[in-house]
Amino acid sequence: MSFDPFKQKVKPVCDAFECWKDLLVKPYDKRSADPYTKLRVILMNGTEFEANWFSHQFSRHCNINDLRREIALVRRVEQQQQKKISALKPVDETVLETTIGYEQLAVELTANLARREKDPYVKMTLDFALLEDFDHLYRFSNMLMHDMNVDASRLVGERTEITPGRPTVAEHRFPADDVRRACDNKKADPLTRLNAAIITAAEQQTMNFYMNVGNTYPTEEGKKLFLEIAMIEEQHVTQYGCLMDTTCTWLAGLLEHEYTECYLYYSCALDETDPRIKKVWEAMLEQELSHLHKAAELLERYEKRDYTSVFPHPAFPEPLAFGKDNIPYVRDVLKNTVRMTSKEEDYVEVADLKKDDVFFTHNKRVNGKAADEPAHAVIESYLTAHGEDFRFETEPNPVPELACRTRDNTTVGLGG
Ligand SMILES: [Fe+2]
Ligand SMILES: [Fe+2]
Ligand SMILES: [Fe+2]
Ligand SMILES: [Fe+2]
Numbered sequence: 001m002s003f004d005p006f007k008q009k010v011k012p013v014c015d016a017f018e019c020w021k022d023l024l025v026k027p028y029d030k031r032s033a034d035p036y037t038k039l040r041v042i043l044m045n046g047t048e049f050e051a052n053w054f055s056h057q058f059s060r061h062c063n064i065n066d067l068r069r070e071i072a073l074v075r076r077v078e079q080q081q082q083k084k085i086s087a088l089k090p091v092d093e094t095v096l097e098t099t100i101g102y103e104q105l106a107v108e109l110t111a112n113l114a115r116r117e118k119d120p121y122v123k124m125t126l127d128f129a130l131l132e133d134f135d136h137l138y139r140f141s142n143m144l145m146h147d148m149n150v151d152a153s154r155l156v157g158e159r160t161e162i163t164p165g166r167p168t169v170a171e172h173r174f175p176a177d178d179v180r181r182a183c184d185n186k187k188a189d190p191l192t193r194l195n196a197a198i199i200t201a202a203e204q205q206t207m208n209f210y211m212n213v214g215n216t217y218p219t220e221e222g223k224k225l226f227l228e229i230a231m232i233e234e235q236h237v238t239q240y241g242c243l244m245d246t247t248c249t250w251l252a253g254l255l256e257h258e259y260t261e262c263y264l265y266y267s268c269a270l271d272e273t274d275p276r277i278k279k280v281w282e283a284m285l286e287q288e289l290s291h292l293h294k295a296a297e298l299l300e301r302y303e304k305r306d307y308t309s310v311f312p313h314p315a316f317p318e319p320l321a322f323g324k325d326n327i328p329y330v331r332d333v334l335k336n337t338v339r340m341t342s343k344e345e346d347y348v349e350v351a352d353l354k355k356d357d358v359f360f361t362h363n364k365r366v367n368g369k370a371a372d373e374p375a376h377a378v379i380e381s382y383l384t385a386h387g388e389d390f391r392f393e394t395e396p397n398p399v400p401e402l403a404c405r406t407r408d409n410t411t412v413g414l415g416g
Contacts, residue, residue: 002315002316003266003315003316004314004315004316005259005262005263005266005289005292005314005316006292006293006296006307006311006314008289010286010289010290010292010293011286011290012290013073013074013077013287013290013291013294014073015290016077016080016287016290017076017077017080018080018084023080023083023084023087024083024084024087025084025087025088025280026276027087027088027089027090027091028041028088028089028090028274028277029090030090030092030093030097033274034157034273034274035101035104035155035156035157035159036108036157036159036271036273036322036323037272037273037274037277038101039101039104039105039108039109039322040268040271040272040277040281040322041085041088041089041277042098042101042102042105042202042205043105043109043198043202043205043264043268044081044085044264044265044268044281044284045082045085045086045089045205046201046202046204046205046206046208047198047201047202047205047260047261047264048078048079048081048082048085048261049082049201049204049205049208050200050201050204050205050257051075051078051081051257051258051261052075052078052079052082054253054254054257055071055074055075055078055254055257056075058071058250058253058254059071059072059075061250062250064302067298067302070294070298071254071298074291074294074295077287077291078291081284081287084280085280085284088277088280094148095213095216095217096140096143096144096147096148096150096217096222097144097150097155098209099140099209099226100137100140100141100144100152100155100156101155102205102206102209103133103134103136103137103140103206104137104155104156104160105202105206106129106130106133106136106137106202106203106206107130107133107134107137107160107326107330108159108160108322108326109198109199109202109322110126110127110129110130110133110199111130111324111326111329111330111333112320112321112322112324112326113126113195113198113199113320114126114127114130114329114333115324115326115329116191116195116318117191117192117195118189118191118192119183119188119189119192121180121181122183122192122195122196122243124347125180125239125240125243126195126199127333127337128239128337128340128342128347129203129236129239129240130165130330130333131165131166131333131334131337131338132165132166132168132171132232132236133165133236134161134165134166134330134334135164135165135166135167135168135171135375136165136168136229136232136375137152137156137160137162137165138162138163138164138165138391139168139225139229139375139378139379140152140225140229141153141162141390141392142378142379142382142389142390143221143222143225143378143382145382145390146378146381146382146385146386146390147219147222152390152392153392156392158392159325159327160326160327160330161327161330161331161391161392161393161394162390162391162392162393163391163392163393163397163402164397164399164402164408164409165334165338166334166338166412166413167375167376167402167408167409167410167412167413167414168228168229168232168373168375168376169363169367169370169373169375169376169410169413169414170341170350170363170412170413170414171232171235171413172231172232172235172362172363172366172367173235173341173342173359173362173363174358174359174362175235175238176344176358177341177342177343177344177358177359178235178238178239178242178342179238179239179242179344179345180239180240180242180243180345181242181243181345182242182243182244182245182246183196183243183244183245184245184247185245185247185248185256185310188245190311190313190317191317191318193245193256194260194263194317196240196243196244197244197256197257197260198260198264198320199240200237200240200241200243200244201260203233203236203237203240204237204241206233206236207230207233207234207236207237210226210229210230210233211230213226214226214227214230215227221374221377221378221381222378224374224377225374225375225377225378227374228373228374228375229375231366239342248310249303251295251298251299251302251303252299252303252310254295254298254299255292255295255296255299255307255310255311256310257295258288258291258292258294258295259292259311259314261284261288261291261292262285262288262289262291262292262316263316263319263320264320265281265282265284265285265288266285266316266319267319267320267321268281269281269282269285270319270321271319271320271321271322271323295307327394331395331398332398334397334398334399335398335399338399338402338412338413339351339412339413340413341353341359341413343357343359350413350414350415351415353415360414360415363414370410373410376408376410379408380408383406383407383408387406388405388406389405389406389408391405399412401416
């Protein structure tokens with residue numbers, strides 16, 4: 001049955017305020033929690049971060065204080081929601097273990113979105129970054145086993161393969177080549193709009209996480225790995241942020257954000273297997289519905305237009321569900337597109353670039369010698385200690401050059 005969030009009964013926004021003890025919920029147990037529950041916690045933390053920062057930016061670009069008071073009220077609830085969700089993460093989950101969750105989310109979420117995406121350009125954009133986060137998962141997993149003796153295949157519940165993707169060394173592009181064409185929300189499919197908004201917030205959360213905690217890793221080698229991969233997340237946020245419609249007003253943007261939040265909590269509540277956490281998602285959905293209705297009311301009051309001018313078909317499309325087996329899909333994308341890069345707005349084979357293209361000069365400038373590149377060095381250390389790298393594969397890597405477990409390839413994706 002279709003769910004139209006605008007047709008639901010809602011409570012006043014203020015009803016959501018809670019006392020401190022109710023906000024500090026009990027964390028999940030990192031040993032028994034389902035990996036997808038952990039992914040939902042990261043995803044919704046990132047969604048709330050985006051809701052907060054969008055709202056602050058809106059306020060800073062608005063000269064009507066009555067309107068700023070309304071959005072301050074909603075924003076306070078967004079902050080509470082973020083606090084409650086972040087309290088679900090246990091303190092004994094280390095930064096590196098959490099990082100595995102971030103990269104697993106990047107792989108699983110991106111694959112889920114790409115598989116339902118009808119716009120070939122947006123799908124290619126998703127597939128493109130998917131392979132890069134897939135490689136990050138492999139690099140961080142090797143460091144986790146090497147430094148902490150923790151098996152990442154257990155953390156990902158053996159639902160995501162751990163094997164090289166587009167080697168991180170090949171991911172460093174000149175900034176101008178990460179800009180993408182924006183979607184036009186008046187023409188875009190409802191799922192495309194949602195996909196762009198969801199993935200931008202999720203990748204932004206990863207970028208922020210590495211910006212804030214990357215420097216806390218205890219080893220020099222690990223600090224460098226976080227630093228290098230954090231720079232790729234900046235590229236991902238640039239490309240995904242570019243997809244978002246640039247023509248909507250701040251109030252229409254607010255409505256878009258609330259709609260996306262409602263859709264995600266609706267999806268999480270349906271998908272969640274932990275009954276206690278399912279209740280959290282349900283309560284959040286109720287709060288978001290009141291935000292959405294408030295945003296529609298503000299659009300009406302200040303722009304004299306109805307929410308249907310932004311959402312002509314407001315009923316939710318199919319919910320987002322984790323748990324699809326994405327392994328064959330990711331293997332296919334890897335096999336077919338590992339040697340691609342982006343040139344301005346388009347995707348090209350690295351082999352088709354001119355030898356003096358800025359891709360090569362920029363890449364060389366930041367990486368220096370292959371041995372100095374942190375993502376490669378981490379695997380080299382692992383190989384020196386163990387002889388073979390750490391992987392979790394259902395079959396050998398589909399790219400022959402990446403199938404070797406005793407040598408880390410640094411040329412695939414760089415013209416090799
Ligand atoms: Fe929210
Ligand atoms: Fe990543
Ligand atoms: Fe990423
Ligand atoms: Fe909200």
